[in-house]
Amino acid sequence: MKILIKNGHVIDPANGIDGVTDIYIEDGIIAEIGKNDDLDGVENIQVIDAKGMIVAPGLVDMHVHLREPGQEYKEDIETGTRAAVYGGVTSVACMPNTEPVCDNETVVRYIKERAKEVGYANVFPVGAISKGLEGQYLAEIGEMVFSGAVAVTDDGKPVENSALMRRAMQYSDMFDITVISHCEDMALGEGDMNEGAVATEMGLRGISPAAEEVMAARDILVAESINCRVHIAHISTKNTVELIRQAKKRGVKVTCETCPHYFSLTDEACRGFNTNAKMNPPLRTAEDVLAIKEGLKDGTIDCIVTDHAPHHPDEKECEFGYAKNGIVGLETSLGLGIKYLVKEGYLTMSQLIEKMSKNPSEVLGIAKGTLSTGHSADVVIFDPQKAWTVDVKELHSKSKNSPFDGFELYGKPEYVLVNGKVVINSGELMK
Amino acid sequence: MKQDLLGLKDLSAQQIKNILSHAADMKKVVLSDSKKIPNLQGKTVVNLFYENSTRTRMSFELAAKYMSANAANISSSGSSVAKGETLIDTAETLDVMGTDILVMRHNMSGAPHLIAPVIKASVINAGDGMNEHPTQALLDIFTMIEHKGHIEGLKVAIIGDISHSRVVRSNIHGLTKLGAEVSLGGPATLMPKDIDKMGVKVFNNVQEAIIDADVVMGLRIQLERQKKGLFPSVREYFRFFGVDESRLRLAKPDAILMHPGPVNRGVELSTSVIDGDKSVITEQVTNGVAVRMAVMDMLINGGF
Numbered sequence A: 001m002k003i004l005i006k007n008g009h010v011i012d013p014a015n016g017i018d019g020v021t022d023i024y025i026e027d028g029i030i031a032e033i034g035k036n037d038d039l040d041g042v043e044n045i046q047v048i049d050a051k052g053m054i055v056a057p058g059l060v061d062m063h064v065h066l067r068e069p070g071q072e073y074k075e076d077i078e079t080g081t082r083a084a085v086y087g088g089v090t091s092v093a094c095m096p097n098t099e100p101v102c103d104n105e106t107v108v109r110y111i112k113e114r115a116k117e118v119g120y121a122n123v124f125p126v127g128a129i130s131k132g133l134e135g136q137y138l139a140e141i142g143e144m145v146f147s148g149a150v151a152v153t154d155d156g157k158p159v160e161n162s163a164l165m166r167r168a169m170q171y172s173d174m175f176d177i178t179v180i181s182h183c184e185d186m187a188l189g190e191g192d193m194n195e196g197a198v199a200t201e202m203g204l205r206g207i208s209p210a211a212e213e214v215m216a217a218r219d220i221l222v223a224e225s226i227n228c229r230v231h232i233a234h235i236s237t238k239n240t241v242e243l244i245r246q247a248k249k250r251g252v253k254v255t256c257e258t259c260p261h262y263f264s265l266t267d268e269a270c271r272g273f274n275t276n277a278k279m280n281p282p283l284r285t286a287e288d289v290l291a292i293k294e295g296l297k298d299g300t301i302d303c304i305v306t307d308h309a310p311h312h313p314d315e316k317e318c319e320f321g322y323a324k325n326g327i328v329g330l331e332t333s334l335g336l337g338i339k340y341l342v343k344e345g346y347l348t349m350s351q352l353i354e355k356m357s358k359n360p361s362e363v364l365g366i367a368k369g370t371l372s373t374g375h376s377a378d379v380v381i382f383d384p385q386k387a388w389t390v391d392v393k394e395l396h397s398k399s400k401n402s403p404f405d406g407f408e409l410y411g412k413p414e415y416v417l418v419n420g421k422v423v424i425n426s427g428e429l430m431k
Numbered sequence B: 001m002k003q004d005l006l007g008l009k010d011l012s013a014q015q016i017k018n019i020l021s022h023a024a025d026m027k028k029v030v031l032s033d034s035k036k037i038p039n040l041q042g043k044t045v046v047n048l049f050y051e052n053s054t055r056t057r058m059s060f061e062l063a064a065k066y067m068s069a070n071a072a073n074i075s076s077s078g079s080s081v082a083k084g085e086t087l088i089d090t091a092e093t094l095d096v097m098g099t100d101i102l103v104m105r106h107n108m109s110g111a112p113h114l115i116a117p118v119i120k121a122s123v124i125n126a127g128d129g130m131n132e133h134p135t136q137a138l139l140d141i142f143t144m145i146e147h148k149g150h151i152e153g154l155k156v157a158i159i160g161d162i163s164h165s166r167v168v169r170s171n172i173h174g175l176t177k178l179g180a181e182v183s184l185g186g187p188a189t190l191m192p193k194d195i196d197k198m199g200v201k202v203f204n205n206v207q208e209a210i211i212d213a214d215v216v217m218g219l220r221i222q223l224e225r226q227k228k229g230l231f232p233s234v235r236e237y238f239r240f241f242g243v244d245e246s247r248l249r250l251a252k253p254d255a256i257l258m259h260p261g262p263v264n265r266g267v268e269l270s271t272s273v274i275d276g277d278k279s280v281i282t283e284q285v286t287n288g289v290a291v292r293m294a295v296m297d298m299l300i301n302g303g304f
C-alpha cells in the first residue's frame, strides 16, 4: 500500500521541517519527504490532497485513562482509542488505575493484546509504582518494562511516602523509564475545587494550590538528590511552573506536562455546581492560567496531555461533592491548543505539535512523534483555520463529561494515519 | 414557570422586600388564636431532610399546616448515592407523587440546584452543605427589621465558624443587597479564603468586628470541628472568639443579639447573653414560621 500526502504544510519538529512539501508512505513506513510530482506508472497509490492543511506527526497523549480492564462502563480500549484518533491522537499512554491495577506484567500484556485486537491507536501501558497503588511496596517494575510498560506512576494518588518515591526513581532509572508523579498532598488536597472566591461563595471546600506545589517541590528535590529523572503530571499552578523552571535551571532531570483545561478554563467554570468542571488538580485562577501559558511558551512545560478521564453520567449528574474528578479530552485537545496557545501567540504551530507529539515521545522513550523516514507513519492532517463547535453528544468516547460543550475550536482532524493506515478519512472513521 | 428558592444570591432586593412584607402578614396568623388560612388548601409540601434538623423541619411543617397544606416528612441519613438511588431519582419519585413544594435539607452544597431544574415541584432550599440557607437569612433579616425598622446602613457583626456556615452566606447575600454593612469575626482556620470579595469586612479579632454593631449574630460551632484540628479546644475557642457580656458591650447600646440555634451554651455565646435583654433568639424562631409561610404562599400563589 502506497500513500502520498501532497501539498500540505508539513510540520515535523524532530527534523526541523516547517513548510509545504509531500510525504510518501510505503508499507506503513514513511519512505520519503519532499516534493513528489512524478507518479506516472505508480500503481495502487492513494493520494491525499492536503493543500491548505497542516500535516504533522500523530499526536502522542501520555496521560490517558482508558479504564480497561475493569471499568468498561466508563470507557474501554476500543472506544478510548476511537476517541483518540478522532482527536488526531495516534498514540496514548494509559494510566494504571484500572481494576485490577496495572501493577504486574499480566495486566500490561492484557492491555497490549487488547489494543492490538480492538485499538485504533497505539497503546503504551504505564505501570503502577506501588503494588495495588497502595503506596507501600514497589510493583514489579522490571517485569512490567520487559512486557511493554513505558513508565510508572500511581496516578490518581500521590506516593505519600518520600522514601518509596526515591526508591521508585532509583529503580526505574535502571530500566531507563521515567517515574510520573501525581503531585498532591492528600491532607491539603481535601476539597471539592480550587480554594478561593468562587469556592467560598458556593460553599464548596477549597483545595489549596500548595497541595500540588509541596509535592512537586518534594519530588524535584528527591530526584535532584539522586540525579534521577522525574516527570510531574498535570501541573496547574503558577508556583509549580516556577518550581520546575528553577529546577531545570539547576539541571535537575525534571520534565512536566499540563492539560488543555489548565490553559483554557478557570475555577469560574465550576459556577452553577458544574460537575464537568470538577477535576483533580482543580481548575485554578486566571493568574495560574497565564502562568501555565508562559510556562509553555518558555519551555518550562514540555508536554500537553489530556488526562482523559471518562466517567459515567451517574458519576457526574449528582451532588458536586460526590461527583468524580476528571473530564474527557482526547477529541478537544488539539482544538484547544490551537485556540488558546497558537492563536493567542504563546506557541507557534510547530511548538504546539512538539509538545503534543515529540516531547511526550521522548519522555516515554518511544519511537513516535516524528515524521522521520523509516518510522511508522502516524500522521495527523488538519486545517487550523477551520472552525468547529464541540457538541458533547457527538464525542466518540463512551463518556461525555466535557466542560467544553458549545466551544468553538479549530482544526478538527481531517485525516489520521496510524502505522500507515488511514483511520480517519475526511473527518470520519474508516471501517 | 414554577419558581424555586435556592438562595438569596438569586433574589433581587425587591424580591427580598416582597417576601419580608408578606411575612409580616403571616406573623399575624402565627400569633392569632386561629392558626388556619386556606392559601395552600389542597397542596402538598414534602420535607426531604438528608440531615437531622428537628427545628427547621418542624418550622416548615407547621408553616405548611397553618396554610392548610398536606405535609409529609422524609428523613434520610447519609448519602443517597450509597443506597444506589440518586438524588435525582428520589426527587423525581416525590415529584410524580404530587408534590407541589419540595423542601430539602442536604449535606452537600448545590444539591437543591441539581434537582430544581428536573422536577415540576417548587424547591425550597432548607440548607445545602456550606452554601445557603435562604429562609434562615430571611427570618434573620425580618427580625432585624422588626427591631431596627430598616436594614440599610445597619452594621451587622457575624461571629463564629464562617467557613462551614450556610447561614452566613445567605445573610451576606441578603444583607448586602439591602444595604447593610457586614463584618465577620472568627478564627483564621474557620475563615474561608477571599470571603471579603463578597463585600464584607473580615476580622480575626472578634472585638473589632463587634464594635458599634447594631446586630451581633453568633453562629453555631460544630463541636466535631475541634477533632479535625480547626481550633484547639472549646475552652480556648470561647476565650478568644465567644460572645460574652464584655464583648457585647462593644456593640451599640441598643444592639440585638441573634443566633440561628441551637446554641452551644458557653461556646459561641455565654449563657448570660443568651438569656440577656439583648437576645432576640426566641423571636427568631417564631419569625421563622412566618417567613416560611410567606415563601411557600408566594411560590404557589404568584411568585416573589
Ligand SMILES: [Zn+2]
Pocket: A155, A156, A157, A182, A233, A234, A280
Ligand atoms: Zn493524576
